[in-house]
Amino acid sequence: MGRSVALPGAASVAPVTDPTLAAAVHRAARGQRLTALLLVGPLLLLLLFSFCFPIASLLGRAIYDPTMADSLPRTAAALQAAPDGVPPDPVFAALAEDLLAAKQDNSLYAVAKTLNSLLPAARSHVLRAGRFLQPGQPATRESMTGADPFWGEPDTWFAIRHGVQRFTTTYLLAAIDLRWLPDGGIGQVPEGEAIYRAVFVRTFLVAAAVTIATLILGFPLAWMLANLPNRLSGRLIMLVLLPFWTSILVRTAAWTVLLQKYGLLNDLLLWLHVSSDRFDLMYTRTGMIIAMTHIQLPFTLLPIYSAMRTLQPSQMRAAYSLGARPFTAFRRVYLPQVMPGVAAGALLTFILCLGYFITPALVGGPADQLISNFISNYINVELNWQMAAALSFILLALTLALYGLFTKLLGVDRLKLV
Amino acid sequence: MKTSFRLTGLAALAAGLLATAPAVAQELTIVSAGGAWQAAQRDAWYKPFAEKMGIKFNEQENSSTLALVQAMVQAKNVTLDLVTVETATVLRGCDSGILQRLDYKKITDRSKFLPGSALDCGMGLDVYGDVLAYDTTVLANGPTSLLALFDTKTWPGKRGMRKVPQGNLEWALMADGVPIDQVYKVLATPQGVDRAFAKLDTIKNDIVWWQAGAQPPQFLASKEVVMTTAYNGRIQNPIDQEKKPFKIAWENQIIEYDMIAIPKDAPHLDLAYKYLAYIAQPEINGKLGSFIPYGPVVKDAAKFVPPETLAKLPTAPEHMKSVLVADVEFWGDHGEDLTKRFNAWLAK
Numbered sequence: 001m002g003r004s005v006a007l008p009g010a011a012s013v014a015p016v017t018d019p020t021l022a023a024a025v026h027r028a029a030r031g032q033r034l035t036a037l038l039l040v041g042p043l044l045l046l047l048l049f050s051f052c053f054p055i056a057s058l059l060g061r062a063i064y065d066p067t068m069a070d071s072l073p074r075t076a077a078a079l080q081a082a083p084d085g086v087p088p089d090p091v092f093a094a095l096a097e098d099l100l101a102a103k104q105d106n107s108l109y110a111v112a113k114t115l116n117s118l119l120p121a122a123r124s125h126v127l128r129a130g131r132f133l134q135p136g137q138p139a140t141r142e143s144m145t146g147a148d149p150f151w152g153e154p155d156t157w158f159a160i161r162h163g164v165q166r167f168t169t170t171y172l173l174a175a176i177d178l179r180w181l182p183d184g185g186i187g188q189v190p191e192g193e194a195i196y197r198a199v200f201v202r203t204f205l206v207a208a209a210v211t212i213a214t215l216i217l218g219f220p221l222a223w224m225l226a227n228l229p230n231r232l233s234g235r236l237i238m239l240v241l242l243p244f245w246t247s248i249l250v251r252t253a254a255w256t257v258l259l260q261k262y263g264l265l266n267d268l269l270l271w272l273h274v275s276s277d278r279f280d281l282m283y284t285r286t287g288m289i290i291a292m293t294h295i296q297l298p299f300t301l302l303p304i305y306s307a308m309r310t311l312q313p314s315q316m317r318a319a320y321s322l323g324a325r326p327f328t329a330f331r332r333v334y335l336p337q338v339m340p341g342v343a344a345g346a347l348l349t350f351i352l353c354l355g356y357f358i359t360p361a362l363v364g365g366p367a368d369q370l371i372s373n374f375i376s377n378y379i380n381v382e383l384n385w386q387m388a389a390a391l392s393f394i395l396l397a398l399t400l401a402l403y404g405l406f407t408k409l410l411g412v413d414r415l416k417l418v
Numbered sequence: 419m420k421t422s423f424r425l426t427g428l429a430a431l432a433a434g435l436l437a438t439a440p441a442v443a444q445e446l447t448i449v450s451a452g453g454a455w456q457a458a459q460r461d462a463w464y465k466p467f468a469e470k471m472g473i474k475f476n477e478q479e480n481s482s483t484l485a486l487v488q489a490m491v492q493a494k495n496v497t498l499d500l501v502t503v504e505t506a507t508v509l510r511g512c513d514s515g516i517l518q519r520l521d522y523k524k525i526t527d528r529s530k531f532l533p534g535s536a537l538d539c540g541m542g543l544d545v546y547g548d549v550l551a552y553d554t555t556v557l558a559n560g561p562t563s564l565l566a567l568f569d570t571k572t573w574p575g576k577r578g579m580r581k582v583p584q585g586n587l588e589w590a591l592m593a594d595g596v597p598i599d600q601v602y603k604v605l606a607t608p609q610g611v612d613r614a615f616a617k618l619d620t621i622k623n624d625i626v627w628w629q630a631g632a633q634p635p636q637f638l639a640s641k642e643v644v645m646t647t648a649y650n651g652r653i654q655n656p657i658d659q660e661k662k663p664f665k666i667a668w669e670n671q672i673i674e675y676d677m678i679a680i681p682k683d684a685p686h687l688d689l690a691y692k693y694l695a696y697i698a699q700p701e702i703n704g705k706l707g708s709f710i711p712y713g714p715v716v717k718d719a720a721k722f723v724p725p726e727t728l729a730k731l732p733t734a735p736e737h738m739k740s741v742l743v744a745d746v747e748f749w750g751d752h753g754e755d756l757t758k759r760f761n762a763w764l765a766k
Binding site for chain 1: 482484507514515626747752761762763764766
């Protein structure tokens with residue numbers, strides 16, 4: 001990273017030292033700043049209401065779930081006196097009262113569903129309790145466990161204690177395959193259920209693979225486009241942009257036609273006698289990365305191309321004339337100046353890949369699903385938006401951390417988009 | 419002169435427009451899963467009902483309807499009157515309080531429905547079977563039972579299966595020797611779940627997973643698989659209309675109901691109930707079978723289904739020799755954790 005190379009337009013402004021002059025400059029600039037603020041005002045408001053606010057409210061679901069606390073207030077209060085294990089009679093009486101009240105106002109099902117997320121199969125036990133509990137008959141530990149042994153299990157009460165807390169870390173922990181243990185510590189989820197850490201790693205690896213593939217394909221292509229005569233490069237860039245304007249779904253569907261077992265690519269390979277067998281390209285990681293690379297190529301290419309276009313060819317000639325070998329000139333003069341474009345393109349592709357959903361769903365196999373596919377499953381199928389929010393939260397946090405690292409390594413001022 | 423002529427023309431035009439503008443018809447917004455199934459509903463039910471009531475249907479297609487409803491209910495801006503949902507998910511919508519608890523007094527006597535098809539929040543629309551399908555030009559002597567999925571010795575090759583635990587775990591247990599009436603009892607135990615996954619393990623590398631109902635016939639047509647699980651209607655339609663050489667194996671099919679539900683705070687509640695009452699009439703309920711081979715859910719409707727259609731239904735007597743009826747309550751309890759376990763298993 002040749003930081004010593006001065007960038008055009010990066011000349012530093014001499015600091016203003018005279019205090020009265022500084023104040024005068026400040027006053028003069030205030031009006032301008034106000035105008036500027038008014039001009040971007042609508043955009044800021046739009047961002048606030050259509051971006052920041054919805055994201056914050058969705059992410060809030062990851063840690064805030066008042067369903068059980070609202071429906072079981074007496075149980076929550078009674079449990080204060082019984083911090084662990086199966087609680088004594090008063091808690092059972094409170095629970096019975098709460099459940100009957102919940103049945104009255106139709107919130108029993110919501111309680112059952114929330115508890116079911118914390119403890120598999122709890123749903124039907126809660127609903128059954130709603131049937132066997134009778135108003136006016138105070139429930140005791142004996143009567144409830146007698147009617148359904150479920151209520152005498154320590155696991156049940158462990159789940160209820162967690163459920164009645166409005167603010168919970170259960171979902172965030174579950175999103176990284178961890179859980180609260182009955183002894184108050186944090187432990188791993190059972191082996192058969194651990195999944196998300198592997199999926200996060202997979203998501204980042206796939207994004208990295210696609211980014212590298214687009215760089216390998218995009219860098220030479222951008223160089224060629226930047227060095228061709230204007231008219232020719234203009235036409236060629238159209239070829240890059242044309243697929244860019246086509247919907248992602250259409251392009252992904254086109255890849256399924258090409259990649260499938262009896263599809264065009266396999267027909268071609270067979271016809272050319274490259275192979276005597278048909279390859280399985282659909283529903284594989286390879287096929288998915290091919291399709292994603294094709295879709296992402298313009299995102300990587302365009303910033304690199306724009307960085308290369310602004311570079312004066314005379315600089316390279318100057319380097320040669322001063323005795324640099326071609327590789328040295330490339331490494332010390334060319335690369336440092338196009339690096340901001342390369343970094344911007346790579347970052348753009350990498351971050352977009354982290355959110356890929358359609359291509360893994362259609363072209364990838366079951367072991368190629370990325371984190372977005374799981375988030376969508378929780379949103380659309382399970383209707384467990386808490387879990388979806390928790391996974392989104394982790395994804396956002398990891399992405400921001402990575403972005404921070406990236407810009408720190410390269411310098412945010414050097415990032416340059418199209 | 420010219421101007422006044424123009425004005426007269428405009429006035430005449432405006433008068434004409436006013437005269438022909440229809441009285442604003444009530445609009446019933448319905449979301450269904452699209453494809454051949456929604457087309458069949460349109461011909462059998464939407465059009466005649468709209469004509470009878472003088473209303474219009476605003477049709478939408480969506481495959482994640484409940485999430486849409488949940489978002490609308492939470493935003494307090496529900497614009498949907500009717501939604502069709504799967505049995506497995508109707509319970510979740512019901513529990514979350516985003517679907518109306520149906521008042522069957524406004525529809526028809528609840529006992530007139532097949533058992534398990536008149537739920538608190540969802541009324542059955544039709545019966546379909548999760549069956550096995552194959553291409554007779556690929557397998558001349560194809561299997562007759564779904565358990566062939568697990569018999570890779572007799573039937574080698576890729577098999578298509580739906581990427582959900584529902585159905586697959588049940589078939590795995592049946593193939594492992596569990597009697598049909600014990601399947602859900604065994605599956606409710608941790609050992610039963612392990613047993614089902616162990617059985618699925620034996621064919622894991624031979625499975626191509628599908629997600630949308632339209633995929634299995636495509637898999638067969640592109641010869642991606644030798645056999646695939648499918649909804650019976652999605653296979654019967656290409657057989658009937660495109661003369662595809664597909665065949666259905668019915669033994670050990672799983673019977674499920676399609677459901678229709680009314681979202682909470684639906685804008686045209688009365689009209690939505692009238693529609694439910696309309697399609698719950700036996701002679702109307704039976705009509706759907708003429709357009710897609712899904713059976714009626716109303717008991718007396720069978721006699722209104724044409725006999726040649728009746729033989730293609732999952733509920734035809736010769737198809738009912740060994741069937742499992744999907745257990746909604748079981749999947750309400752275990753759906754979430756089994757899905758998680760299933761996804762973890764897939765990713766391994």
